[in-house]
Amino acid sequence: MKLALPAALAAMAVGCGGTAEPAKTLERPATPTSSAAVAPPGVLPAAAPGTAPLGELTDVALSVTLIPIQGADAVLAVHDSAGAVAAYVQRVDADGKLGPVLTLAGAHVAGAFALDKNGSLSIATAEGTKLCDTTFRESEIVGRGCGIYRAHALAAISGRILALSADPPQPDEDELKKAKPPPKPPPSKKGKGRNKKKKEPSPVEKLFSSGRELEVARRWILADGTSPADPEPTGLRFAEPMVGMGMIGATSRAERIDVAFYERATPRGKERRGSIGVAALDEAGTLVENSKKSFGDSKLQAGFLDDHVDPRIIGFGEGSIVLSHRGSRGKCDVTVAAPFVMPMIPESADCAVEPRRFFRLAQSKRKGTPVTLPALPEGLEVAKVRRASGQPSWEVGRVALTATRAFALYDDNIVIWTEGGAPTTVKRALVAEQLRVYGSAIANDGSAIAHTSAGLVVVDAAGKKTTIVGALPRFVAERDRSDVAKVERRLAVKVGTAWIQAEGELRRLAPDAGKPIRELYPDATAVVGGETSGMLLELVGTTLVVQSLGPGGEVTEVARIASPVRTGFDAVARRAGGAIVVGRSRGNEGLVAVAIDPQGKVAALHRVSLAAGASKRPRLSPLPGGGAILTDEDRLAVSWLDDDAAPLVAARWPTEASTTLCWDGTPARASVPGPAPDVFVPLDARAGWCMSDGAWTKDGSLRFVGSTVSSIHTRGEIGSLQPSVKARTVPPGAPAEKIALSSTSQTRCPGEMVLAGEVCVDRFESTLVDRTTGHYLSPDYPPSPNALSGAFGDWLTRRERQGDVIARALPLPAVGSWQLGAMPALVAVAREGVRPSGYVSGALARESCDSAGKRLCTLDEWRRACRGEANTLFPYGTSYKDRVCNVNLPAHPAAELHQNASIGHLDPRLNRVETADGPLLRTTGATSSCASRWGDDAIYDMVGNIDEWVDEKGGAFAGGFYSRSTTNGCESLVTAHPTAYADYSTGVRCCKDAR
Known part of the structure; x- marks a missing residue:
């Protein structure tokens, strides 16, 4: 059981509706006082009483x-x-x-x-x-x-911060009043060709003629961080060559602020051109007379100048210099920009590490004195x-x-x-001193296993730690995929004395590592431990396949039943043998709890509910005395179940938590559900404490895996707490309801797919995994190492010079250095609640589906699946409804970051853009209303969220992405790009022939 709550939810009010009553909270157990002195900020204190480090810290x-x-x-x-x-x-x-x-x-x-x-x-x-x-x-x-307020650059002068913006000037109200209405056009003359409409300019023509007149305005940021309501003009105006190519930057020197910007230049025939402009502002933020200059006339391209790619203004004590590239990643171009303008002959070493040498050379030339350059x-x-x-x-x-x-x-x-x-x-x-925890699990005998940055660590019931060599789990979350970590349930289960991996793939991890046995489909499988044997539950189509699991990871089919649950279910060991299973009902959106006996038969079936507002994906933690604790994924609500899966008591989980910013896990809660129904056990939710996993054990203690955190430092730990939990009289669980199991049971599709006619279609959009290493790839970068390296290098610092200040401040997403190695063996993994992969070309989409034992959908298959059994234009009906699917949003990520929706489409930050309404790209299945219904199942996000490649000659992707201006529903299709094309909006969904 993962006991902590995400930080964003920790501040939510406890009251969240529903009928559940608040549970009782015990007095906090006495804890021995620590003799360690209070540690200064940035230094990890000694482990708290009852906890021990999982290994040695490493300097990172x-x-x-x-x-x-x-x-x-x-x-x-x-x-x-x-x-x-x-x-x-x-x-x-x-x-x-x-x-x-x-x-x-x-x-x-x-x-x-x-x-x-x-x-x-x-x-x-x-x-x-x-x-x-x-x-x-x-x-x-x-x-x-x-x-x-809006700003494009910040600079300091005379002890104040100046915020500069470059926007079209606001018309003067008096001038507007005096302005005469435009004359009426003369009546058109009749005759041949007189009524023809004027040819609409092409998108390219619109882009290259989009430049506006801009005015630079100033705001002084006060000591309290606020600014006057209205900006003041600086006196600096210029004409941008294209929307999104306005201010480059500003820097301060002595009593001046130097500003660099793009400027429109005189066209050469049909060729649009631009240049670099510079100007100086005085201490009052006003344009210095005669300081505005321009240089570097160059051919205009989409978002850049041919001979001045990615210019930046660099200031130091005496002057400023503009550096750029001649062509993409080309040779250096350099111009001294202040206090005078002088183009220079570039020298690559000086451009890279000592541009001040250009300034000294320019000074000497200007003064006519001998050149004496400072050494490199x-x-x-x-x-x-x-x-x-x-x-x-x-x-x-x-x-x-x-x-x-x-x-x-x-x-x-x-x-x-x-x-x-x-x-x-x-x-x-x-x-930083760090020992990270990527995943963990705890058995009811008090032993535990943890996947850490120092390796795989096993801790026995007595607290002895052993590092397992050669057994790092694969196909599980690590440091860069917090979205995957959130939806994972438990790293492993214990069968006898062996730890068996329960996420990603089935494999014996400890005490000795075994070979991978098979992959585990996310959302469609659950692995259950046991003292002598466990269970592997697998949803295949609408059939729940029950298999026994041995200590070596061997599986034997026991039974097949018509599944009462859909994908996203969870399961834990039942004290009487078998498993307790909880999931969303196949018949409706509610939850059902099922007791399955060791022979694979349904022993009991119950409806269960959690407090209103609780998330839908259930999580279970077994209780050593029998039964289980049921929570939702966000830990807002709790229900105690008996060993026959009958609900006993439901309650809201108090949201009080530590204020810690966690590297792993989530802030420790002030209380956790106790082993007795309707009881919460208080914890010391001190600052600096995070929890990754926790479970009640046979000796009555709470065993947990967590971290102690101080700023950039984090130490993975294991601990236990022995509270005094008094037994309470609780009515027995409700008798098993007569919920009829569905009579339909088919195994024509894998569990993560939906049968749409005669074709199996992925229920969710895919995120990509490397089969060779078992790592999840970053969804924010191209999958190939060369393309990733190019995108990372192009935008690492370039983002500091495009868009407004808020856009410039947004850094690149994290990415593992392993992705810069060999080309990954891509596998498309469809699972709920994760970030779908973007930047996928049609060729790589095909490859990733093939590697998963699937294929790209044909256009006809894709459209049929999108329209659902009702065969409607939209997944939800016959007519367009705004925001039912994540499509046609008013905001565009390139416009938010670059002020122009048509440029910068390989920026790795695009799918990370958020507006006041939330993130533009949502996790898979988050838009639950956008569901293409097939029987009692559904396929999600076929319209919107991210475009999906289909198997069409010449290349095509369907469905639209979140900002595509389309109301065509399942008919939305883009055929303008070949299969080698990729950008932030192109992703993967796979099909498979039904059995």
Whole structure:
């Protein structure tokens, strides 16, 4: 039983409707006081009484990006990723001194500033739709405020933060009143061809003529983080060459702020062109007279200039420089931008690590003095210098420049140098002590197994730990797929003295590792332990296949019954033998609980309910005295069941929890369901405590696997608690209801598929797995290593220079370094509640279906399945209804990130975009109303969420994705791209011939 609640839900009110009554809560058991002193922030305290580490801690250098702290000779090291619960930052001063590690919950870093002389640090963050500013003195917050306003760049000058925006100017009200209405068009003359409509411009023509006149406005961010309501004009205006190509950035120097932007240039015939513009603002945020200049006239492409790809303005004490690439990933292009403009002849080493040399050369040329260039940093191999972890060696500007220093990552250290000086190696920022827990399970004898970052660890009932060699579980969640971890039930079950893997694949893990026996279909299988034998329950079509499970993982079929439950069920051992099974009823949306005896027969069948608002996927934890604790996946409600699966008492689970930001598991709850019905046992939900798993054992103790956390540090632990639980008189469970089992039982489709006519179709969209390593791939990147490396390298720092400040602050999603190795053997895995894979080409979609023993659907098969048994245009009926399926949303991710829906379609962040209404891309099956019904089953998200490749000559994908402007339902089809094409919206769903 996973006992903790996700942090986002921990703050919800306890009252959630329904008829369940609050359960009784015991007094908190006495706990011996610890003699350990209170640990300072960022250091893990000793393990609490009753707990022990699962292994040794390892120093982990977290991935970081170095950003200059404007106003100081220092940088901020930032560790963050899209979807993370927090960003972690640490200051690095000019002498290498490290500041405290700061935790920014639910935030992404937009900038860092030193606004006074007392050492305080102001960090601008994007938090949802708000821009916030938090001021720290050491680790103490001394000021904070947030506001909703638009900005494209932030810069500091004279102890204040200036937010700059570039938007079309608002028309003057007086001018609007004076303006005359446009003249009426003259009447059209009759004659041949006079009534023909004017040709509509093509999408490409619209894109290349979309540029607008923009006005740069300023807002001063006050010390409390707020800003005046109305922006003020700076006096700077320019014409963007294309929507989304506006402001590049801004940086401060001395008493000026230098601004860089794209600017429209004079076309050459039909060829559209653009250039780079620069200008300076004074201390009041007003345009400095005659400072606006433009240079670098170049051919305009979709979202970039041919000869100035991905420009960035880099400032230091005396001036500013614009660096870019001549072509995608091409050679360097460099122009000194302030205090004067001078194009320079590029030198690759200078472009990468010491662009200040260009400035010195330009100064000498301008003054007519002899050229004396400062030396390059001695002893550094230029190709290894980085500003951000994983930054490609072809990118320019791979250092963070401050007034007098350069900072960079080198061999996973930080190096600092002055202009022309020798580099000094200093201590690496954001090095964490960690022992991660990826999955675990606990048996009723008190023994446990945990999949950790140090390996697979088995703990016996007495607490002795053993690391199992050569038995890492495959096809299970690890560090980068929290969505998969959330829907997994338990890592393994214990049969006799052996631990058998229960997620991903069937395999003996301990005490000695065995070979994989077979894959376990997510949602359609459940593995049950036992003292001498266990069970494997598998849903095949509408049939529940009951198999006995031996200690070696061997299985023998026992019985087949018409399944009373649908996919997503859970099962645990029954004290009387067999299993208790709970799942969504095949006949309706309610839950049913089933007792299955050792012979595979249904011993009892009951309807069960949880409090209103509880999530639908059930979770079970066996009780050593018989019966089980039933909860929903989000731990909002509880029901105690007896050994015949009859409901005894239902209650809401109090939501009070630790405020910890967990690396693994979820914040520890203040109480957990006890072994006696209608009792909650209090826990010490102290700050810094997270729980991954827990179960009641034969000796009456609560055994748990969890973590102690302090900022970036986390230590996996196992512990136990021995509460005094008094028996309570509880009426016996309800007698078994006469719920008729369905008379229909077919095995024509695998459990994760739905029979649609004569074809089996995946119930959910797929996420991709590598069969070779057993790892889940990131759904946010292309599956092939080359394409992934390209997307990661292109956008790692480029995202800092496109869109508004909130968009620029959103970092890339995390991705495992293993994906940069050999090409994975892709397998499409259809399961509920996870992020579907995007960036899948038609060719790789076909390959992943073939590897799963399936195939791509033909267009006719796909459309027939989408229309459901009722054969309607939409999964839900004959006419379009807004928001019933996740399609035709008003927001587009490329428009949110790049201000233009037509550019940047390989940005790995696109499927991570959220608006005030929530994430644009939803997890599989989350839009439960978008269901194509087949009998008492359904196929989800065939319209919307993500496009799905079909087997059509030349390539096609169907159904539309969340932002596609379509109301065509099951007829939505895109045929404009070949099977080699992929972007964020293209995914996978498979078919299979029915048996």
